[in-house]
Amino acid sequence: MLSYFLPPRIEFGDGTIQNLGEHVKAFDGKKPLLVSDTGVINAGILAKAIEALDAVGLAHATYSDIEPNPTDTSITDGVEVYKAEACDVVIAVGGGSVMDAAKAIRLLITHEPPLEPYYADVGGIERIRGDMPPLICVPTTAGTGSEVSQGAIITDTSLRTTDRWRKRAIVTPFNMANIALLDPGITLGMPxxxxxxxxxxxxxxxxxxxxxxxxxxxxxxxxxxxxxxxxxxxxxxxxxxxxxxxxxxxxxxxxxxxxxxxxxxxxxxxxxxxxxxxxxxxxxxxxxxxxxxxxxxxxxxxxxxxxxxxxxxxxxxxxxxxxxxxxxxxxxxxxxxxxxxxxxxxxxxxxxxxxxxxxxxxxxxxxxxxxxxxxxxxxxxxxxxxxxx
Ligand SMILES: [Fe+2]
Known part of the structure; x- marks a missing residue:
């Protein structure tokens, strides 16, 4: 027996980022957490997302300490921001690292930390439920496609010294974003x-x-x-x-x-x-x-x-x-x-x-x-x- 998963709702076109606020509202969201990184901020793309939320009167919180090859510690910090700010939706604005980090943050909102039991190599898929908050992905590069993939690749800092299995995967169909906003306009400045x-x-x-x-x-x-x-x-x-x-x-x-x-x-x-x-x-x-x-x-x-x-x-x-x-x-x-x-x-x-x-x-x-x-x-x-x- 095989099981297949079809992609989430995909909204495609120049300027779709402007609809971000409406999508948050459609989930009855009041305060999304925007997950991104310094590159996205410097490219002015996070500002566009914030503008779209402001336009419909939505509050927001931001968490941007996502490094390339995101670590488990940056995930737990992000979870703390989400909880302290009483957020209700996760929005990832960035490339693969940001989207993967957002998936893992969202997982730990409803699943007991740490990430350890949820990694694929210890049978984590069996422990992951679909009760996580909504995830909206706005990819800023055209490559990883993390918005529709079932994986999130996280660098496990506890294994750093062994020099092996440093990167681990969390794999579940629930990792797919609820909505992917594909806006080519925001990728124009990519080097x-x-x-x-x-x-x-x-x-x-x-x-x-x-x-x-x-x-x-x-x-x-x-x-x-x-x-x-x-x-x-x-x-x-x-x-x-x-x-x-x-x-x-x-x-x-x-x-x-x-x-x-x-x-x-x-x-x-x-x-x-x-x-x-x-x-x-x-x-x-x-x-x-x-x-x-x-x-x-x-x-x-x-x-x-x-x-x-x-x-x-x-x-x-x-x-x-x-x-x-x-x-x-x-x-x-x-x-x-x-x-x-x-x-x-x-x-x-x-x-x-x-x-x-x-x-x-x-x-x-x-x-x-x-x-x-x-x-x-x-x-x-x-x-x-x-x-x-
Ligand atoms: Fe790849």
């Missing part, structure tokens, strides 16, 4: 390097989800359409960040790609998850570099699906057999990496080669490769890191 990295993260989600082994035809269909939209627009937004139409396609495409990865991800994510805290290489950059070698590794088990990926990436495969088409998909990813000025390898991105054996062992502990089309052993993980180096 080109961040645009490229987050966009390649979204493309990796689409490809890994499409070839993941779980049976999920709904997600497969969505993944392919997401890839069509992302691949047709990633170069446009990289070269012209003010193109609001292309920004919109990227934002919706990344949301769709994240919805599709409820089907599963793959080895790229298991490897990349080891690099954002230890290396540190941004998640999207790690994915972009690791994707071609992993596709080559998987090729014997997924060539026909990669041929379908090639067509979704806009390649004319009319005169190609399935192997040639699948290889063309890998070439296209390499071409994107060059055009988007990604580092030539993990070494160029800052990885210390001596760490590879340990990182390879840690990658085996990550849950994502469970659905990879080809089984991965520790030696494979190490070889893939070496290949991507």
């Amino acid at each position: 080109s390097a961040l645009t490229a990295a987050t966009g390649m993260d979204a493309i990796t989600h689409g490809i890994e989800a499409y070839v993941a082994t779980k049976y999920h035809p709904i997600a497969e269909g969505v993944a392919l359409q997401a890839l069509r939209m992302l691949s047709a627009n990633i170069q446009r937004v990289y070269h012209n960040g003010e193109d609001v139409t292309a920004r919109g396609e990227m934002l919706l495409g990344s949301c769709m790609a994240a919805f599709s990865f409820q089907k599963g991800l793959g080895a790229v994510h298991s490897l990349a998850h080891q690099l954002s805290t230890d290396a540190p290489i941004p998640h999207g950059v790690a994915n972009a570099i690791l994707l071609p070698p992993v596709m080559e590794f998987n090729f014997s088990h997924a060539s026909e699906k990669y041929a379908e990926v090639a067509r979704a990436l806009g390649i004319d495969t009319t005169d190609m057999d399935s192997d040639a088409a699948g290889n063309a998909a890998i070439d296209k990813i390499r071409a994107f990496n060059v055009e988007l000025s990604m580092p030539a390898g993990l070494g160029a991105a800052g990885l210390d080669r001596r760490k590879i054996p340990k990182l390879g062992a840690d990658a085996m502990l990550d849950h994502c490769h469970k659905f990879n089309p080809r089984e991965c052993k520790e030696a494979d993980m190490i070889a893939l890191f070496e290949e991507a180096f």
Whole structure:
């Protein structure tokens, strides 16, 4: 038996952030907690959210101490603000780190702290109920799609000294936002390097989800359409960040790609998850570099699906057999990496080669490769890191 989850209400379009207050009121909310970070504040985006709440006479509280790769301690601080300010709705305005933090804060409003029993690796999904306050997500990057994903990735500071399992996941269908406000207008100012990295993260989600082994035809269909939209627009937004139409396609495409990865991800994510805290290489950059070698590794088990990926990436495969088409998909990813000025390898991105054996062992502990089309052993993980180096 399988169970599928459809996305929440999605409101899409330039200016949708202006409707934020109305959505809070629709939940009978009186005082939302706005969760964000310094980057969002400096970009002037939090001010737009506050403006939208002021416009309908709503009070609010803010909590902005969310660091990249949010920690359990920043979550408990956020819960205290929510309770002290007597809030009743959680609004996340930010990228993946902010949205994941908001999900965890919201969890601890109705679930007894600490986070420990709710992590996926200790069977937390069984302990999470759906009685949490409403969550509205306003993504400010087009990449993680955390607004429609079931996961929240938290850095567990209690495990910092062991140098293992530092990043842990809270996974539940209740983690999906109640409403996702996708406003391409607020992503216009995103710097080109961040645009490229987050966009390649979204493309990796689409490809890994499409070839993941779980049976999920709904997600497969969505993944392919997401890839069509992302691949047709990633170069446009990289070269012209003010193109609001292309920004919109990227934002919706990344949301769709994240919805599709409820089907599963793959080895790229298991490897990349080891690099954002230890290396540190941004998640999207790690994915972009690791994707071609992993596709080559998987090729014997997924060539026909990669041929379908090639067509979704806009390649004319009319005169190609399935192997040639699948290889063309890998070439296209390499071409994107060059055009988007990604580092030539993990070494160029800052990885210390001596760490590879340990990182390879840690990658085996990550849950994502469970659905990879080809089984991965520790030696494979190490070889893939070496290949991507
Ligand atoms: Fe990702």
